[in-house]
Every structure is written in C-alpha cells, then in structure tokens.
Amino acid sequence: MTRRPLSRYALRTASLAAALGLWQLLTSQDIDLWLRFSQFPTVTDVAHAFAGRLSGSDYWTDLTDSLTRILTGFALAAVLGVATGVLVARSRLAEDLLGPVLEVVRPIPAIALVPVAILLFPSNEQGIVFITCTAAFFPVLVSTRHAVRALTPVWEEAVRTMGGSRLRILGSVVLPGALPGIFGGLSVGIGVSWICVISAEMISGQYGVGYRTWQDYTVVDYPGVFVGMVTIGVLGWITSTAVELLGRRLTRWLPRTSYVPGGRTRAPRPLAAPARPDSDPEQQTQSEQQGKNDTEEARDEHLV
C-alpha cells in the first residue's frame, strides 16, 4: 500500500530527533530568554535517570500498575459507553430516562470525581479505575449515540424485510454500521483516560507512573519527573496507536479514495483522529459547558 514506507519512517524519526536536539541545545547552553531553561534537566540527564530507573524494579511496578488501571477502566468504559450509546439512540424511553442524568454528569471533569471515588469505593485502586472509566465513558457514549443515529435507514429496513429480529438488527446492522464512529470515540477516550489516570494517581495513588512523577517533584528530582513524563507520552502513544490499528482493521470495509493528494498514500480518515489532539477539544467543550453552567447559575442567583 505505502509506496515509500522507509522515507516516511525516516521523516518521523527525524521529527522526534529534532525535538530532542532542540531540548538538549536549550538546556545544555542554559539559555534564559524569558523562558528559563537553566534549571531544566538536559536530555542526557534524563537519559541517565531513565537508564537507572529501568534497571530498578519500582519502575516496572509503576508501569504495570498504571497500565492495569487504564486498561481496566478503558475496557469498562468501552463496553458501558457503547451499550448506553446504543440504548439511548435506539430507545426513546432510555433517552428520556437516562439522557438528563448523563447530560448533567457529563460536564463534570472526571478528575473532580476524586471525592466521590473516595466515598464510594473501599480501595484507592477501584477509585482510580472508576475515574479512568468515567473519563473515557462520555466520549465513547456520545460518538456511539451519534453514529447509531446517523445509520442509513435502508440497511435496517433491508434486514427487517428479511424477517430479522431486533437483536439481529443490533448485531448485523447497528453495531457494525456504527463501528467507525465508535472508534472515533474510543480514540478520544483513551487519550482522556491517560490524563485522568495520571492525575488520579498524583492525587491518591500508591505506585503508578503518575504517583512516581509527583513523588519525584516533591523531592525536587527533576530528571525523575521528566522520566515520568516521557513514560506517559510513550505509553499514551502506544495505547492510542493500538486503538487506531484495531479500528482500522475492523473498519476495513469503509470505502477509501484511491486518489492520493500530495503523495499521501492513505485517504484521510474522517473519524479516528489521534487521541491527543482530540482530547483537548473534549476538555474544551467540557470547560465550555462548565462555563455555560456557571453563567446560568449566575443568572439564577441574579434572579433570586
């Protein structure tokens, strides 16, 4: 498929190398141009710290803890989000019963649920999984709901005229047809999950990459902080790539243009965008809605 995969990989590697090179230059020269890089650890400092961490056992415990938390939370969110999204999109009763509750809970940033998690769950571990799950749940729910509502009605009618039951329509039309949209939500969800699992670990975790990063900060071990950040970046990249690849594999039936603009070998995918950039608009809309709620509250106060 790809015509020159080698040159594309070279370009990607060069982009990472250039970023690291710039970092090294700014920090090793102790450049202070309003932004102060003199206190910053250099790339080599961080690399040394990283090498030290890799040989210890704590690093791997942190890694597996964080991964277990995010994968459990994300898997729960995927199942619950898809199920609720389909239910709300397909049943007016479910929409009326669940819709208002979901819309009220949705603008609350998942990380603000830490007090709720502490009250609800007997252990920290479950609380973190709960927060991670809540974070990913809403993007998955919303994109599933939209995808199910946007299904071509003819597909469902075709299966109905074959005598297909509701369950058959769900399995043969609704779920496969909504899959491209669902994966859009999953891509956003995995990004938001990382933000929340790290924040939750910083607040209340025992072990975990977020916990370790915060610990290093409190003891002024800046190279250690950067090791944590790099770890989060790489793990986030790997998990969102995994979601992306799975999505591509399951939606291979999507028609793609054979025309390739500007030497790009793949048609731009309309749905599953990379998780990181997408997580920001999500945050934005959340804060926007928060803002809207605030102004409405303010107006109410004014009325009272």
Added chain:
Amino acid sequence: MSTSSETVTAPAAPAPKAVRGTRLAFRSAVLGHPDAPVLDGVDLEVAPGEILTVVGASGCGKSTLLRTLAGLLPPLGGAAEVDGGPLTGPSADRALVFQEDALLPWRTLRGNVELPLAIRGVPRAERRSRAESWLARVGLSVQAGQLPHRVSGGQRQRAQLARALADSPRAVLMDEPFGALDAQTRSGMQDLLVEVLRGTGATVVFVTHDVDEALFLGDRVALLGAGRVSAVREVPRPRDRAAFDDPARAALRRDILTSLGS
C-alpha cells in the same frame, strides 16, 4: 460423474417451484406517513404469481405503496392484506429490493446474500452453497468475495436481486431497482430478472417510472396519479421483446404516457 453435477443443480431448480406466490391486496386503503397521506382509496389486488408493475411520476406514492406491502409502513386507513389476512409487519416471505445501496457495506456480496438465509436459520454450509449458486445465477461468481463498494452499480443490483431471491420468498417487491442504471445495463437486468423469476412462482410488484420497463415486465400495469390508483391495465404479450411493435401494446403505451403527462 454426471450425477455429481446434477446434485449441485438439482436442489436449486425444483425447490422454488414448490413455492407459490402470495395474494396481495389493498381494500380502500389510505397510504402514507401519519402526517402526510399520499394515496387515498387504493383498491388493488395482485394475484399469486402475477407480475404487477406500478408506474407514476416521482413523488406520487409508488414507494409508499411498496413499503406498505413490505410491512414497513402500516396503512393509515382501510386494509392491506396478504393471502386474505391482514398484513401486520415485515416478513421474510416478502422480499424488498431497494433502488440502491441497500447492501450492507461491511459484508461481501456473498455475505449479503447469505444474510436472509442466516436469519432463517439455515446451517452455515448450506447457506454458503445456496448463496454461491444464486450469485452464479446472476453472474457474480467471480465477485462473490468483493465488498459492495468495489463492484459496479449494476453488479450491486444483481447482488441485491440474489439476496432477495435467496430465501425463496413468496413475493418480491421491487422499488425502482434499475432506476440508477444506464439504459444498456438496465435492459440486461430486465432480461436477467425475467430469467431468475421463471419457475419461482413468486408474486412480483415492480415499481418504476419507466413506462417501457413497466410494459415489458408486467402482466398488468397500475398507474398512479393525483393521489390514487388511476387505472390498472392488462399488458398484451408481457416479457416479449418482440412485442414492442404490437399495435395493442403501442396503443397502451400511448394511453399510459398521455395519462401520466396530464
């Protein structure tokens, strides 16, 4: 040696013959969506095994009539009947062929043809062989493993035809199935339709806006206009390409065009 080839063709041929078409009827029915009735006072009877074509300008309620027969739309008044009983909802007995893009895009052509059989609960191996034999009958053996968007519009419609007929329905309802095809492909599809329907005994209601198509395929032609069924006419020598010059046929064609034009 020859017996093996016979066993392959044998189940396909006699099985459809055993199926008899349904009798479909409207009794002073009002058809349309609840807030927008489009057809009023529809009295129409389609005999078992008959091919009834329905012509009319676009927006006159042809599709509504067909969707009511499919059970996707309840009549707003009067009654729709199947074999003398009320028509209550969709059924595998009445297959619907859509104008376009009704194949599930994530299933291969074979997967699409297998779907009605899977719904009926046909075992996997038999499903596969029946789908293959239907795809062969519509000339799609080579494309069986392709996804719908990889084949041409005409091939997609052939696959839809195979999907509709795969489960030996007793009635086939067709909503301008060849409307999006070019003239050449279209007449080829008409011949194919006549070919594959032969011996099935299925009742066919075929909606089109093309008068020539209606006259070629139909035993009778129903004309829709001004919110009602304005006429139902017998077609002399249906499904006979040579009958195009038949004076009786030519007169009927003129009549229909005149009444559609008014």
